Amino acid sequence: MRWDTVDFVIRSAAGWFFRARNAESWIFRGAVAVLIAIHGANWAFSYSGPIWGTPGTVEIGTAGTIPDGILWGVTMVCALLMIGSAVWAWRRYSDEQERLSRKKVFVIEGRGLRDDDGSPLKAAVPDSIIGTRMDYLLDVRQRKDGLIVEPEDLLQPIGTMKTWLHQAQKGNDRSDLTTVYGGLTAVPLTFLTGVLLDDEGDVVVMDWDRTASRWRLLDGSDDGLRFQITGIEEAGSAREVVLAISASYTVKSEDLATTFTHPVVRMTLRDSQSSHWSQARQSALADQFLGILKQLDAMGVDRIHLVLAAQNSVVFNLARRYDKRNLPKLIVYQYERAQEARYPWGIEMPVAGAPAARVVHLARAGTQSHTG
Known part of the structure; x- marks a missing residue:
């Protein structure tokens, strides 16, 4: 011995x-x-x-x-x-x-904004989350640092991740399963991941702390800061609206004008530098988001063009709150500062009867084409 x-x-x-x-x-x-x-x-x-x-x-x-x-x-x-x-x-x-x-922890890490392996999310999951770790690398990188050149190619990996999770969960009691998500991926891809994982019960969300260079739980305190809503009255009877959410940076009106001609509804955190490390605060922001979506739906809006400037965990938590059956059609856009049209493409989400996600390319304000 x-x-x-x-x-x-x-x-x-x-x-x-x-x-x-x-x-x-x-x-x-x-x-x-x-x-x-x-x-x-x-x-x-x-x-x-x-x-x-x-x-x-x-x-x-x-x-x-x-x-x-x-x-x-x-x-x-x-x-x-x-x-x-x-x-x-x-x-x-x-x-x-x-x-x-019997307890299992499914760790899903999204990588897409940087072409390096970095610190793995699996190693950062705290010991308080009990169970056998099963990790999945959602790799949506295209080998060009910070730039997505073929977004159509990235839809399949996200769908494959969902299939893997369902297969891994088979034969297990849901009370024995925990899902942990963290990622550094483009906004439309993060939102799509959240939409696909909306029925997975309680998901433990982690985010990358750029200051400390490590993964971190949303364990901060709620400072009470909430979105301020503007432009809802101007939407009037429009069938399509732009919903611009400014959480980490301000979504500029001049950038929106390069791509969209629809009325703009804004949800803005006045202090964009405030901490987002509170799960309670993010839940409250997601409740506000859902409330505005319901209000737009009641006004007769048929399609929402969503522009987000927010941290990965905020985008993911907002996406999980989207009601796929009862809310309007939704396209989530990617910001590209170097292009003439600042939001050249987006992903139409599999909501409101859409059978699958697909990429929407916008050449200039008011024109679009569907691919993917």
């Missing part, structure tokens, strides 16, 4: 004996205490030799205080209790290990 195995067993046993607070550990400790007490009560000390210059014998002890029949009867009961509590503890441990072995 290897020494590290022996060391693990000793440490585990000591930890269970001294720190565990379950019933069997208390029974075991109680039995040990009784054994120490009763056997410690039967002791004797004998001395034979000179005592102040005179030969003599001294005997000190409590031997015989507890009759042997009672002593060994209690010893037997305590031994049985110790054996029984040890078996009980082992059964509890085995059941817990079996339960943990």
Whole structure:
């Protein structure tokens, strides 16, 4: 037997004996205490030799205080209790290990904005999320740093990711499954990923902390900052509107004018530099987003052109709130600063009856073509 195995067993046993607070550990400790007490009560000390210059014998002890029949009867009961509590503890441990072995954590990492491997999301998932890690790299890079040249080629990898997740979940109880998502991908691709994962229950979302250069949970506090809504009245009876969301940067009117001719509704965080590291805050922003979508739908809007300047986790959480059956058609656009039309292409989402996502190219304001 290897020494590290022996060391693990000793440490585990000591930890269970001294720190565990379950019933069997208390029974075991109680039995040990009784054994120490009763056997410690039967002791004797004998001395034979000179005592102040005179030969003599001294005997000190409590031997015989507890009759042997009672002593060994209690010893037997305590031994049985110790054996029984040890078996009980082992059964509890085995059941817990079996339960943990059923738990699975599906880690989906999207890579697309930079052509490097970086720090893997799987390694950053905290130990508090229990289960066997199964990671999936959603690779939507095209080997040109920060530039997407053929967006049509990137739809299939996202669909393949969804298929992989469904296959991996088969035969498992949903209560044993956890999905973790984090990514650095273009806005339309992130939004599409969120739309496809909207029915996966609670998804743990992580984001890349550029300051600390590491993946991080949305574990910050809610500062109470919310979107300010403008332009909803100007939408009037328009069948198509542009919904411009400014969370990390301001969506400029002059950039929108290079691509769109529709009325513009804005959702703006006045302090675009404020922290987005609060799940509670992002949930509240997503609620606002859903509320505006419902309002536009009630006004008769048939298609929404969505322009987003936001962190990856914000885009993903907004996408998961989109009701695929009851809200208008939706195209989410990619911003390209170097092009004449600042939003040259977008992805029409598989919502409102659209069977699959497809790429929409815009050559100039007011014209579009569908591919993909």
